[in-house]
Amino acid sequence: MFIEHTIGTASATKAMTNYVDSLLGYPQKRFMMKHFPMNMNLLGEYPDVASFLFVMSIALVMAWGVRKSSTLNSVCTIFNLLTVGTVVVSGFFFAKWSNWFIPKSEIPIGVDGGNGGFAPFGWAGIIAGAARCFYGFIGFECISTTGEETKNPKKTIPLA
The missing domain is CATH 1.20.5 (Single alpha-helices involved in coiled-coils or other helix-helix interfaces)
Incomplete structure (x- = not known):
């Protein structure tokens, strides 16, 4: 469970700082790629200082109580x-409600749009999308593990 939360925190924080960096025109990425590039396959292209500072600030808030x-x-x-x-x-x-039912003839050339229609990638696309959305449910097992530490879990867990 520790590894699950560590990986989840790292990926969510990296995504958040990448979104903020893109909104600002990539100043962090340009600076870090120029001065501190990392040429390793398993790690990112550069050290993400903003992600590190964000995680440390959240850790400080949690340490306060x-x-x-x-x-x-x-x-x-x-x-x-x-x-x-x-x-x-x-x-x-x-x-645009018409986007839910795009005919195959209207998909631009060079764009992977599946077969058009409501589920353009079929069941394989639905399963792939569900696998990506599953990440949003990471952490719900904490509810059950903390439930065994409460005095009245039948009352406090639904209330929380």
Whole structure:
């Protein structure tokens, strides 16, 4: 479970800092590739200092105590809910429902668009997408493992 959470934290933090770096025009990537490139196959192209600092700052908040880390968790949860809500609401106004049923003739040449239609890549594409989405459920086993440490898990786990 430790390795699962370590890999999950590393990949999520790396993705987050890459998104922020891309929004800013890749200043971190350009600087690090110029001054500190890593020529190893198993590691990244450059050391991701922003990811390291983010993980260390979260570790410091957790080291301050349960109350502060719980407050940070609540703030992050509210931010996540607002983000998802914004995407869902804007999707109702700006979505093109015709994109759900793209005929094969309208797929641009050179773009891997499958066979068109509702599930253009068939069951193999659905399974591949489900495997990628499974990552979002990492961490739910923590609920069951912490449940054995609570006084009244039937009440506190659903409440949490």
